[in-house]
Amino acid sequence: MTEHSSIKTIGVLTSGGDAPGMNAALRAVVRTAAYFGLDCFGIREGYNGLIQNDVLKMGPRSVKNIIHRGGTILKSARSEEFRTKAGRQKAYDNCKALGIDSLICIGGDGTFHGAKVFYEEFGIRVMGIPGTIDNDIFGTDQTIGYDTALNTAMEAIDKIRDTATSHNRVFFVEVMGRDAGFIALNSGIATGAIDILIPERKDSIEDLFATFEKAEKAGKTASIVVVAEGEELGNIYDIAKATKNGFPEFDIRVAVLGHIQRGGSPSCADRVLASRLGYGAIVGLMKGENAVMTGMISNKIAYTPIEEAIKKHNEIDKDLLKISEILAL
Amino acid sequence: MTEHSSIKTIGVLTSGGDAPGMNAALRAVVRTAAYFGLDCFGIREGYNGLIQNDVLKMGPRSVKNIIHRGGTILKSARSEEFRTKAGRQKAYDNCKALGIDSLICIGGDGTFHGAKVFYEEFGIRVMGIPGTIDNDIFGTDQTIGYDTALNTAMEAIDKIRDTATSHNRVFFVEVMGRDAGFIALNSGIATGAIDILIPERKDSIEDLFATFEKAEKAGKTASIVVVAEGEELGNIYDIAKATKNGFPEFDIRVAVLGHIQRGGSPSCADRVLASRLGYGAIVGLMKGENAVMTGMISNKIAYTPIEEAIKKHNEIDKDLLKISEILAL
Amino acid sequence: MTEHSSIKTIGVLTSGGDAPGMNAALRAVVRTAAYFGLDCFGIREGYNGLIQNDVLKMGPRSVKNIIHRGGTILKSARSEEFRTKAGRQKAYDNCKALGIDSLICIGGDGTFHGAKVFYEEFGIRVMGIPGTIDNDIFGTDQTIGYDTALNTAMEAIDKIRDTATSHNRVFFVEVMGRDAGFIALNSGIATGAIDILIPERKDSIEDLFATFEKAEKAGKTASIVVVAEGEELGNIYDIAKATKNGFPEFDIRVAVLGHIQRGGSPSCADRVLASRLGYGAIVGLMKGENAVMTGMISNKIAYTPIEEAIKKHNEIDKDLLKISEILAL
Amino acid sequence: MTEHSSIKTIGVLTSGGDAPGMNAALRAVVRTAAYFGLDCFGIREGYNGLIQNDVLKMGPRSVKNIIHRGGTILKSARSEEFRTKAGRQKAYDNCKALGIDSLICIGGDGTFHGAKVFYEEFGIRVMGIPGTIDNDIFGTDQTIGYDTALNTAMEAIDKIRDTATSHNRVFFVEVMGRDAGFIALNSGIATGAIDILIPERKDSIEDLFATFEKAEKAGKTASIVVVAEGEELGNIYDIAKATKNGFPEFDIRVAVLGHIQRGGSPSCADRVLASRLGYGAIVGLMKGENAVMTGMISNKIAYTPIEEAIKKHNEIDKDLLKISEILAL
Structure with missing residues (x-):
């Protein structure tokens, strides 16, 4: 992993509707970052925290005893201000001041849309992790939660x-x-x-x-x-x-x-998925991935351009529709 | 228990809103009846089953594997017809034909009201068991469910x-x-x-x-x-x-x-309570109790006239209200 | 409550085997203390924390978001040193230095025994709260957990x-x-x-x-x-x-x-019981109760001398034994 | 599905260690069979029931209200007698007498081994469904349970x-x-x-x-x-x-x-998987699949020769081992 040197400081946030397993993903991001010697800032209340500089330095002990907890300890929010250029400028200035070179955004469609715009405007590295109960994100077999x-x-x-x-x-x-x-x-x-x-x-x-x-x-x-x-x-x-x-x-x-x-404590599948995606997000960034989302496809980590993740949609399995009818009666 | 001879055949029904633990109570009624050599009929869909003669003979094996199941295998219903004299007459005729001398009614307020009227009109022995999630029955510290x-x-x-x-x-x-x-x-x-x-x-x-x-x-x-x-x-x-x-x-x-x-599988407390009340109902009938409800007061079986059980109400604990305020903030 | 003036500073600890609901009891102690204007110290790892002066000042916000959590945030331990006079002397010196005039001990038999000896030797007020899954404490219908x-x-x-x-x-x-x-x-x-x-x-x-x-x-x-x-x-x-x-x-x-x-998140009954006993412990101390345990008997707070709580035992309900046999088959 | 005519009567059994979701798989087999006009026999206690002719005709209503129940209503067993040629001969004679042309075996390794031998000796169609909590079956991403x-x-x-x-x-x-x-x-x-x-x-x-x-x-x-x-x-x-x-x-x-x-009520993932595999088993048989196991690979039904399913093994994910180490501390 020769690209290691190119990233130094990670910012991580949860945004949009909360989903069980977000904490497990956060834990994986923070501990994997620490393992590879990266610095890590947790950003509170989604993009709002980036704009208001509401952040905390996080190390392996900051995320202890959270893998089983629902919700997100970083809190989540939908940010109106981040939809404005001025809001994003403030967010970028804070990133620069903190030395954040890569931003990991845990959330759904809206979260990823914000990340994409932020990347396009300011060139900051962004990495998505699909955390939403709706499972409506392309590029992963299942979303966290x-x-x-x-x-x-x-x-x-x-x-x-x-x-x-x-x-x-x-x-x-x-x-x-x-x-x-x-x-x-x-x-x-x-x-x-x-x-x-x-x-x-x-x-x-x-x-x-x-x-x-x-x-x-x-x-x-x-x-x-x-x-x-x-x-x-x-x-x-x-x-x-x-x-x-x-x-x-x-x-x-x-x-x-x-x-x-x-709400609720995440299932085993969600905790393991979140752990893998959190790990995959850091490793992806270190390998030079950018403006992508980390997903699991057929039980392997896969990186999908955020643009695709937003635009395309997983389709409902036709077989499953038929099965539901046959088995109901 | 010399009164044993005075009752021979039990009818048991569940009526009103269903509550977790009704099956456990039914199981206790049926098995205790069998233990004391009594015959037992299960009556389907509350008082409707009595009117329509929708009954089944029940023995210890009829109630196997139900103690942990929510709902009621006898099904429950609110019976309009039982509110009419004609309906109750049919119900009584069926009781007579089946030899049912004692009726155990598992349910709440409405159920007990029906039982009381039935007893007053036809002199058939009735025994209530409080099965309702609302806990609004006098004569027991807690209701089943x-x-x-x-x-x-x-x-x-x-x-x-x-x-x-x-x-x-x-x-x-x-x-x-x-x-x-x-x-x-x-x-x-x-x-x-x-x-x-x-x-x-x-x-x-x-x-x-x-x-x-x-x-x-x-x-x-x-x-x-x-x-x-x-x-x-x-x-x-x-x-x-x-x-x-x-x-x-x-x-x-x-x-x-x-x-x-x-819904849902009953808690341990509800299964044990239901088991005790089901047992207590049979024992009470054998001892000559009539037109009463079996309840638990301070961890002991207690029989309360159905009339009181309906009229009076357990009061909300004033202390608890105060505690809720003090602890909230 | 004229005795209010006589107590000023509470110490609270959990000791012995942990039980679900200990956190809910702690929360109730701390918030009730705050409500009545008392100071409160949490003592870590049972009597060990008292000996080693491992304490923290606690206010209403210290116990937020713990009512549903298993275990005990104060941690628990069995203390060998507290069994020695020298150990207890250290504990008492720390109490004095901190101004602790009343000690609330959440635990079982062993915990209460320690409290009793401590009281007898040093005259410090002690109040027990029964927290043990075994339900083997006299003076309460049920123990927390x-x-x-x-x-x-x-x-x-x-x-x-x-x-x-x-x-x-x-x-x-x-x-x-x-x-x-x-x-x-x-x-x-x-x-x-x-x-x-x-x-x-x-x-x-x-x-x-x-x-x-x-x-x-x-x-x-x-x-x-x-x-x-x-x-x-x-x-x-x-x-x-x-x-x-x-x-x-x-x-x-x-x-x-x-x-x-x-382990596990406490049931509703345990959370409510723990809340009532935690509240009852503070109110009892304020009313002058001493060397007693707060329990619930027939749905009312009751104070039982710690000595009795240890010596006597709740008896298994004979009826229940019989019921278990009748219903099993 | 022109091969429809070639199969007429299904036998289905559960064998080996029980697994949550076996009932859901059974329900799917029975209802899909009914949907396609096939007859279906449930066989009790695994291969023992085939030897002892302990079977029951099953239709859509036979499997109502079981999708959420742990264990298997057909019961399961390990059959010593089926390991003998004489035992298998009896089993085959019963199949013939009942008109069973295809046998669906829900279980693990041992179950599939029996099915394979039975097929090789008597030419009866066999179809495996992987039901075991151990997940140690090749040819499916996950096993039922x-x-x-x-x-x-x-x-x-x-x-x-x-x-x-x-x-x-x-x-x-x-x-x-x-x-x-x-x-x-x-x-x-x-x-x-x-x-x-x-x-x-x-x-x-x-x-x-x-x-x-x-x-x-x-x-x-x-x-x-x-x-x-x-x-x-x-x-x-x-x-x-x-x-x-x-x-x-x-x-x-x-x-x-x-x-x-x-034990326990199966998870959503297990109930859906079981439903899909039960459906897939019938459809596979109708398409002429034989001596195979129905599995899900990358979210699609896949048929794997039973021989392979037994011999090969899913490998532990190396990445996952590494992740477990990185995230633990």
């Missing part, structure tokens, strides 16, 4: 199923995913949902009704329908109301899982 | 706190409890909520605002307010809106925990 | 039952409880164990064999036997071996749950 | 860490994995273990001691060492004893996690 969110959603739906079954009810359950149906599709399959409504597929109320009819014929007395937040058929309450009109005999309930999906 | 619901609510709020802390947010979290603030008060204390709004206390928006001001002064950057469903200050969304008006700088979110609180 | 340990043991046994049932196996599961069978009895009832071996009861291998025979006749194909650590019938491996000799056709496994029972 | 076992081990070690930290202790924790260190390596990384001892790497006591010295220098006061069952350095108790000799000042404890790792 996604696996934990899946388990949280699934466990909540398991509980709801207990009461659905006891009362012969129909439950519409909304899970997170404004633009992507990954959480809905996978948690829906895992809980035996009879239908799963996601933004990637055109769903119609007729199809939903047809499914209810099939379910009744098959002898199912209780049903779960999982709905992604961003589903275009309409608001979950509207869908529930339309269903009540179509099937007045149904005892229907709506459950919106909400923010519990963002 | 309450401890599990507390843990479910607490774990959900723990997750929400991760994201609240990461983003310096204020979260209003609604927990179940239409008439009783037990879940709110205890889960609020357990999660360090800065305020807890419950129906038993007159809360004012001014008090809430004063608490927010104290929290700010104390240096708290993120806050949880737990709100019972039945809080009279208003809908949780209205309270959140009023707070936003008072503190425009707050980043406020609302989370409604909803039906996850009814 | 016990409810969490029950749930941890139960969840582990639930998992073991999955594999026991799938393979038609007999599992002997050892749970903690050197002198007391509370964990064994309650987790055994909650998991449908066919037998429960505890130090409080004379168990014989013949009785165990008779139970296995009944289980076979009843058609049970898989069985769990829960054994308390301190069971006098012998080591769990010996009991398993004897069973194999008696029933060579059995597929027998042994599982020792061990230290997982001491 | 592995992800759940990782989370179970991790959560147990998280609890142990609470008490390790509170007491400044060194814990040696044994996890499952007789021949493979996957569980140890990943749960060790996820819990910040300072060292991880696995069969795939030659570990020496000197290296372990050097790690302890580094940990002490780094200021770590409590440490976890994760040891795979099959570690060749010796029994975990011997390693602990040797460490005590080398570092007499250490307060050392041993924890053997044992069978809890086999």
